[in-house]
Amino acid sequence: RKEVEQDPGPFNVPEGATVAFNCTYSNSASQSFFWYRQDCRKEPKLLMSVYSSGNEDGRFTAQLNRASQYISLLIRDSKLSDSATYLCVVNTNAGKSTFGDGTTLTVKP
Amino acid sequence: GAGVSQSPRYKVAKRGQDVALRCDPISGHVSLFWYQQALGQGPEFLTYFQNEAQLDKSGLPSDRFFAERPEGSVSTLKIQRTQQEDSAVYLCASSLGWGDSSNQPQHFGDGTRLSIL
Numbered sequence: 600r601k602e603v604e605q606d607p608g609p610f611n612v613p614e615g616a617t618v619a620f621n622c623t624y625s626n627s628a629s630q631s632f633f634w635y636r637q638d639c640r641k642e643p644k645l646l647m648s649v650y651s652s653g654n655e656d657g658r659f660t661a662q663l664n665r666a667s668q669y670i671s672l673l674i675r676d677s678k679l680s681d682s683a684t685y686l687c688v689v690n691t692n693a694g695k696s697t698f699g700d701g702t703t704l705t706v707k708p
Numbered sequence: 709g710a711g712v713s714q715s716p717r718y719k720v721a722k723r724g725q726d727v728a729l730r731c732d733p734i735s736g737h738v739s740l741f742w743y744q745q746a747l748g749q750g751p752e753f754l755t756y757f758q759n760e761a762q763l764d765k766s767g768l769p770s771d772r773f774f775a776e777r778p779e780g781s782v783s784t785l786k787i788q789r790t791q792q793e794d795s796a797v798y799l800c801a802s803s804l805g806w807g808d809s810s811n812q813p814q815h816f817g818d819g820t821r822l823s824i825l
Contacts, residue, residue, distance in 0.1 A: 603750075631811045642799060642816035643751065686750050695764060696741070696814060698750035 602626055603689050605699035613707055616677050620702045622670040622687030632663055634672050635686040637701065643686055646672075677706045710734075712817035714800050720823045721790055729785045729820045731800030738805030740783050741814060742775055745797045754798075757783060758805055790824045797821050 603624045612618050624632075632649035647654065649661040649670055660673040670687055684701040691697075713732040721727050733740050739758055743751035744767075753767040759780035768775070772790075777783040787794055801814035 633813055642818050644816070645813045648811075648813065690811075695753060695756060697753065698743075700748070700750045 600625065601700070602697045603687055603699040605685075605687050605702050607700060607702060609703040609705055611705045611707060612677055614677060614679060616706075617673065617675045618677055618704060619674075620672045620685055620687075620704075622672075622699055624668050624670070624687075624689045624697075626689065626691060626697070627668065628691055629668075629689045631690040632661075632670050633688040633690070634659075634661060634670075635688055635698075637684045637686055639684075643698075646685070674704075677704075679706050679708065682706045712800055712802055712815055714798075714817035714820050716820060717818060718821050718823075720825065722825050723790060723792060725790055726786065726788045727790055727822065729787075729798050729800075729822070731783045731785070731802075731817060733781065733783070733800070733802030734815055735781075736804070737802035737815075738780075739803045739812075739814075740777060741801045741803075742783070742785050743799040743801065744769075745799055745819070751799050754785070787822075790822075792824050795822055795824045 605622045634646040635643040636646045637643045647656050649663045653662045658675045662671045682705050684703045686701045687699040689697050715730045742754040745751045755765040755775045757777045772788045774786045797819040799819045801816045803812040803814045
């Protein structure tokens with residue numbers, strides 16, 4: 600079993616839809632959490648950090664449940680430009696990062 | 709430069725050859741990471757430096773892989789006697805690294821796409 604698991608998808612949604620991605624992690628010592636976005640043949644780019652109280656950045660909302668070791672990302676009013684692979688990232692102490700294999704999203708007109 | 713720079717962007721080598729991949733992190737970033745990403749998978753951790761010190765090399769798949777950062781800035785990942793299974797994208801990332809580095813996001817370079825024939 601991988602340390603960080605994500606539903607690989609693909610998720611195919613129409614423009615304007617709301618879509619949610621889930622991620623679970625197995626290391627209870629994990630300290631910080633992020634969502635990255637990766638476009639095809641490009642490098643991962645930070646989308647947002649995930650805080651215990653939950654946080655929002657425009658159309659994107661991230662939630663963390665430490666008890667269940669579960670992270671989520673919600674995208675509202677999805678745009679064509681949101682099409683990408685979304686990577687869940689978990690950091691232990693000293694910054695070592697473990698990545699999930701990503702969830703692929705395709706937004707269609 | 710403004711971001712993490714990696715070279716070469718593409719590298720083709722014959723099985724058995726040695727290769728060297730370079731990473732130039734964001735100026736002032738203390739922490740530097742190397743990852744290996746296979747097609748359809750997330751990046752897999754290889755090794756981590758804080759300044760010139762290699763603090764974690766637990767992800768290096770074999771003793772053919774070696775990384776260094778002698779002056780605490782530019783880093784080189786070397787793969788000796790390459791095998792076909794070494795074909796992947798090699799990503800370098802850096803972060804500020806001071807204080808509680810676990811909270812600091814990493815900034816990635818474009819990667820080196822390595823193909824072993």
